[in-house]
Amino acid sequence: MNAHRPALRLDLALLAIVVASSGAARASDEVPRRTTGLALTPAQLVVSVGLQDLFGPDDRERLKSGFVTRVLVRVALQEEGSSEPVAIAFQRTEIVYDLWDERFRLRITRGTGPDVHLDARTPDEAIARAAALWDFPVVEAARLRPGAAYVVAFRGDLNPISEEMLADVRRWLVQPARGQRRVGTGDSFFGSFVSIFVNPRIEDSERQLRFVSQRFELRQVRTAKGGHP
Amino acid sequence: MHRGQAKTPRAWLVAALGAGLALGAGVARAQPSSNAPSPNAPSSNAPSSNAPWRPGATSDDAAKTVDDAEDVAVPAPEFVDPAFGPRYVIEDVVVRGNRKTKTALILAELGMQAGDAIVASDPRVDAARFRLLALGHFIDARLSVERGQRRGGVVLLVEVEERGTLVINELYPSTSSATAFWGGADVSDTNFLGRGVNLGGGFVASTKPIVFGAEKGLGLRLHGSIPERQGPAGLGLSATALYDDGSEFFRTSGTDEDADPGRFAAVNTRRAGGVLGVGRTLTRAWHASLDLRGESVRARLPPQRARTLPDGTTAPIDFDVREGASRVATVAVTLDYDTRSDPVLPRAGARVVGTLEAGGPLVGGSYGFGKALVQASLYTKMPRGHALGFHLLGGAIVGEAPYFDQFFIGDLNLLLPRRALGMNFATLPSRNLLGTTIARHRYDDYAARALVEYAIPVWRRRGFVYGGDAFAAVGLLGMASGGDLDPPGPFAWSHLPVDLTADLGLRLDTYVGIFTISIANALSRSSF
Numbered sequence: 001m002n003a004h005r006p007a008l009r010l011d012l013a014l015l016a017i018v019v020a021s022s023g024a025a026r027a028s029d030e031v032p033r034r035t036t037g038l039a040l041t042p043a044q045l046v047v048s049v050g051l052q053d054l055f056g057p058d059d060r061e062r063l064k065s066g067f068v069t070r071v072l073v074r075v076a077l078q079e080e081g082s083s084e085p086v087a088i089a090f091q092r093t094e095i096v097y098d099l100w101d102e103r104f105r106l107r108i109t110r111g112t113g114p115d116v117h118l119d120a121r122t123p124d125e126a127i128a129r130a131a132a133l134w135d136f137p138v139v140e141a142a143r144l145r146p147g148a149a150y151v152v153a154f155r156g157d158l159n160p161i162s163e164e165m166l167a168d169v170r171r172w173l174v175q176p177a178r179g180q181r182r183v184g185t186g187d188s189f190f191g192s193f194v195s196i197f198v199n200p201r202i203e204d205s206e207r208q209l210r211f212v213s214q215r216f217e218l219r220q221v222r223t224a225k226g227g228h229p
Numbered sequence: 230m231h232r233g234q235a236k237t238p239r240a241w242l243v244a245a246l247g248a249g250l251a252l253g254a255g256v257a258r259a260q261p262s263s264n265a266p267s268p269n270a271p272s273s274n275a276p277s278s279n280a281p282w283r284p285g286a287t288s289d290d291a292a293k294t295v296d297d298a299e300d301v302a303v304p305a306p307e308f309v310d311p312a313f314g315p316r317y318v319i320e321d322v323v324v325r326g327n328r329k330t331k332t333a334l335i336l337a338e339l340g341m342q343a344g345d346a347i348v349a350s351d352p353r354v355d356a357a358r359f360r361l362l363a364l365g366h367f368i369d370a371r372l373s374v375e376r377g378q379r380r381g382g383v384v385l386l387v388e389v390e391e392r393g394t395l396v397i398n399e400l401y402p403s404t405s406s407a408t409a410f411w412g413g414a415d416v417s418d419t420n421f422l423g424r425g426v427n428l429g430g431g432f433v434a435s436t437k438p439i440v441f442g443a444e445k446g447l448g449l450r451l452h453g454s455i456p457e458r459q460g461p462a463g464l465g466l467s468a469t470a471l472y473d474d475g476s477e478f479f480r481t482s483g484t485d486e487d488a489d490p491g492r493f494a495a496v497n498t499r500r501a502g503g504v505l506g507v508g509r510t511l512t513r514a515w516h517a518s519l520d521l522r523g524e525s526v527r528a529r530l531p532p533q534r535a536r537t538l539p540d541g542t543t544a545p546i547d548f549d550v551r552e553g554a555s556r557v558a559t560v561a562v563t564l565d566y567d568t569r570s571d572p573v574l575p576r577a578g579a580r581v582v583g584t585l586e587a588g589g590p591l592v593g594g595s596y597g598f599g600k601a602l603v604q605a606s607l608y609t610k611m612p613r614g615h616a617l618g619f620h621l622l623g624g625a626i627v628g629e630a631p632y633f634d635q636f637f638i639g640d641l642n643l644l645l646p647r648r649a650l651g652m653n654f655a656t657l658p659s660r661n662l663l664g665t666t667i668a669r670h671r672y673d674d675y676a677a678r679a680l681v682e683y684a685i686p687v688w689r690r691r692g693f694v695y696g697g698d699a700f701a702a703v704g705l706l707g708m709a710s711g712g713d714l715d716p717p718g719p720f721a722w723s724h725l726p727v728d729l730t731a732d733l734g735l736r737l738d739t740y741v742g743i744f745t746i747s748i749a750n751a752l753s754r755s756s757f
Contacts, residue, residue: 067350171567198394
């Protein structure tokens with residue numbers, strides 16, 4: 001047993017470092033706040049906020065790939081201090097560049113509402129239409145409790161992919177030779193205690209954007225002029 | 230990023246829609262119902278964002294959001310129409326960025342070729358991209374189109390960014406009281422010569438053990454595989470050449486718990502041979518393979534062939550290998566079922582691997598035996614993103630298997646040195662935490678283990694370390710051979726050859742690979 005002690009010390013030291021640094025990692029994971037426009041129509045709470053920064057420079061370039069770019073924005077109203085959303089809503093947008101007409105075609109769907117087809121002449125315009133929410137309805141106004149404090153949480157996803165596909169890609173990357181490594185002849189099933197390789201991160205979407213609105217109460221929300229657009 | 234929910238994206242959509250979309254413009258109540266039909270039944274190929282999302286995470290409580298998102302995941306709607314956008318006819322396909330990987334290999338993965346018609350939102354485009362990524366040869370792969378000769382005609386551009394394909398599969402440095410040092414590595418190139426062939430090798434070498442008659446150990450492996458997409462009839466092919474020249478230690482005196490190398494004698498065994506295999510992925514979850522194995526074995530037994538028992542009597546030592554030259558020849562069938570949500574930090578799903586191996590004179594071997602082994606891992610989600618895993622192993626051997634094909638205590642007990650490339654370098658018995666007869670058991674015909682593991686996410690972020698789980702595992706293992714199943718005298722729990730095993734540590738998924746830092750690693754394998 002004595003012969004194992006140096007290795008044990010090394011492992012324990014690394015363990016301590018990683019555990020200690022996980023606190024710092026958590027702090028850096030904080031979801032930022034973003035000032036959000038809030039208004040009440042006669043029937044609904046609507047929000048206005050931009051998620052255009054979901055697109056990076058490369059993503060802008062790829063808008064002209066000729067293939068569809070998908071944007072999913074999910075919105076949740078949550079009572080402060082509660083982990084249960086009061087209401088959720090989403091908007092999905094598909095953008096495709098028409099190589100011959102040289103304009104962007106968009107199809108926008110809010111929830112189960114009808115598809116809305118739009119054209120855009122520039123990438124900026126296409127991104128704004130896909131990723132900026134204007135008077136986006138979140139919840140019936142009647143469901144808001146006077147005196148309660150709320151926040152609206154947002155998540156945008158660029159080109160989301162399915163969970164099954166994600167798992168498959170990860171599996172193939174981590175175990176490139178499935179079927180080759182036969183267990184039971186001296187190998188350990190619980191396997192790779194160390195495996196070193198270039199391990200690119202495959203996300204469940206190409207880019208994600210998450211933030212929350214400022215805290216608000218019902219009495220602080222302005223009434224929208226002219227009601228729902 | 231949060232992942233790992235049990236419901237599929239389709240189920241979430243159905244749930245969300247069934248919840249009653251209160252407003253026509255896309256407001257859903259938060260309470261989902263499970264059975265309401267969807268008016269927009271999604272296509273199975275439609276991509277979706279499936280990540281569970283804890284929507285209300287604010288700066289104040291972000292610290293507790295690492296993976297408790299599973300509790301309140303917001304439904305993830307799917308994109309339902311794969312026919313949106315213009316229709317193209319592919320006039321040509323151009324591949325860019327592949328300095329090492331053969332263009333033909335990339336074209337074979339596309340599933341599209343000149344003359345095909347595709348739509349801008351065609352699911353085959355995403356599928357092609359992810360097939361390319363899944364090759365493991367590229368950091369990124371992108372598809373786009375440029376105008377062709379006439380309206381509607383396009384040139385399909387495939388742009389790839391290659392990655393390093395050298396993989397260190399395993400490192401073996403370790404030490405024990407019997408062997409001052411053994412070490413080595415197993416390395417592969419997963420894209421050898423740019424042809425998508427996996428070729429690698431491993432070695433382990435040791436200092437001379439301080440066991441009577443022992444020699445320095447040397448183990449070599451050369452392994453290669455051709456993936457199914459390039460193999461004949463869609464079969465994956467694999468070949469492994471092996472060479473092991475080393476010693477195994479057999480007790481000659483002392484109590485079962487005594488690990489003093491001076492109480493052991495060495496059998497020196499040289500094995501040379503290989504395994505040829507074919508495999509096929511049957512479905513997304515199932516994979517099957519068939520392996521033919523042949524080895525030439527030469528064993529030199531020690532002059533001392535009997536053990537002096539603590540009471541002064543002697544008993545013959547069963548070395549479980551034929552003196553001089555012999556052969557091992559077997560046929561093995563393996564079925565692998567894998568539905569884990571992630572191969573490194575799973576939160577749901579299962580993996581079950583079952584192998585049946587048989588050998589004997591009929592296939593040219595000197596040892597007639599059959600071996601069955603089933604190993605299973607099942608994961609279930611717990612609150613706050615935690616995961617509970619159950620790991621089961623059961624195996625049995627009938628007939629005369631050489632010792633290196635028997636179940637070895639170091640491969641079962643996390644707290645002991647396991648074999649490196651099939652060779653053992655330690656004399657440690659099982660820890661015997663339950664005060665049983667387990668210390669007597671090193672190589673046996675029957676083995677079983679049940680482990681329960683609890684994992685807590687401590688790290689989910691972008692950056693160098695993608696994710697990390699703290700985990701604790703505890704389990705029970707048992708080993709036996711024929712005579713142990715019916716011991717003389719009355720039954721007593723202490724006669725059962727069982728022991729506890731456990732581990733505690735961190736499992737890290739990083740940009741440069743996968744690492745486990747744990748107490749058991751330090752005690753047994755010294756993985757760094």
